[in-house]
Amino acid sequence: MLLQQEPQLRELRIFDLHLGPWLEELKTGPVQVTAIQGDVTQAHEVAAAVAGAHVVIHTAGLVDVFGKTSPETIHEVNVQGTRNVIEACVQTGTRFLVYTSSMEVVGPNIKGQPFYRGNENTPYEAVHRHPYPCSKALAEQLVLEANGRKVLGGLPLVTCALRPTGIYGEGHQIMRDFYHQGLRLGGRLFRAIPASVEHGRVYVGNVAWMHVLVARELEHRAALMGGQVYFCYDNSPYKSYEDFNMEFLGPCGLRLVGTRPLLPYWLLVFLAALNVLLQWLLRPLLLYAPLLNPYTLAMANTTFTVSTDKARRHFGYEPPFSWEESRTRTIRWVQAMEGSAQ
């Protein structure tokens, strides 16, 4: 999207632990595209990649709420990695830093308190225990506190954090997992979450556009945007996590069985705890990381939706992809998977 939408762009550096073949397709235009295989936990690698950059968009992160990696690794990547990016900007003189934070920085909290169509100023007790939200909250705090630090050359660093709600769209691994689970169950998924529980979702293309826009506007509106957080939002409907997924999985042949959860909540709690025990017992043999665990169950059962226009007011954000376009593009992606699955 940067290559398509940013006329001022002269060089695009992509720093990632895992570089994919898709990068080769990006190298065909007038902009110099530099792919750098590196680890954000290695400060020297980050500094080498950042040196000379005008703006850094730091979106690398370990998104793990399924127990696939250790809490230490999550902290190392999400917190120390972010610290390394900030120090690289300061040491090499990069003045603008955009960070991909998360709704998880706010909630849902461990008390299961709903956040109903809230905004960046809505009072809410952000209390976390899980390593992932803890790491995102700490990383965001580091980014916001770094706003105004002097970088090499003596000018101030300008930082901004974007908080997407649940991202969906092409490449969404969890959607892929739901789809394959439905195929294994004969085209059916069984409702586990009450339809009344709203969970915020945002299309990946709109999240990407907000990042591009902030990267462009941060220099010109530094006094207003510096040190600020913005929820990433669009016109995706407010629905339960499962009902929202069915907007894409339904047209691909899956059916959600039940108008209300088929199992009582206490049984889901028991099964989630059993999954934790099985994960621990099986770890020496294999990675068992199902969708259902105490954290995902609590998250899915707690309303968390946003209603805000702060990004529009501060830097003119309007989601380029309508709900209909976002839905169509995601369905096409699942259908392409379906083709590969058959």
Ligand SMILES: NC(=O)C1=CN([C@@H]2O[C@H](COP(=O)(O)OP(=O)(O)OC[C@H]3O[C@@H](n4cnc5c(N)ncnc54)[C@H](O)[C@@H]3O)[C@@H](O)[C@H]2O)C=CC1
């Ligand atoms: N998926 C979601 O619903 C949401 C994601 N986010 C945030 O968006 C960002 C991107 O996440 P996703 O695209 O969902 O996940 P993803 O796993 O698709 O992307 C993360 C990227 O970071 C890279 N990475 C991981 N460890 C690294 C390391 N040590 N060094 C360098 N690169 C590393 C991965 O290779 C991957 O390309 C993350 O910061 C995440 O916390 C925020 C809100 C919602």
Ligand SMILES: CC(C)CCC[C@@H](C)[C@H]1CC[C@H]2[C@@H]3[C@H](O)CC4=CC(=O)CC[C@]4(C)[C@H]3CC[C@]12C
């Ligand atoms: C009871 C069911 C088996 C639960 C299935 C749904 C869960 C896997 C997902 C429900 C809410 C999701 C999280 C939410 O969208 C917020 C997130 C923000 C991020 O920064 C990363 C992803 C996530 C934690 C997301 C993960 C899957 C859910 C827990």
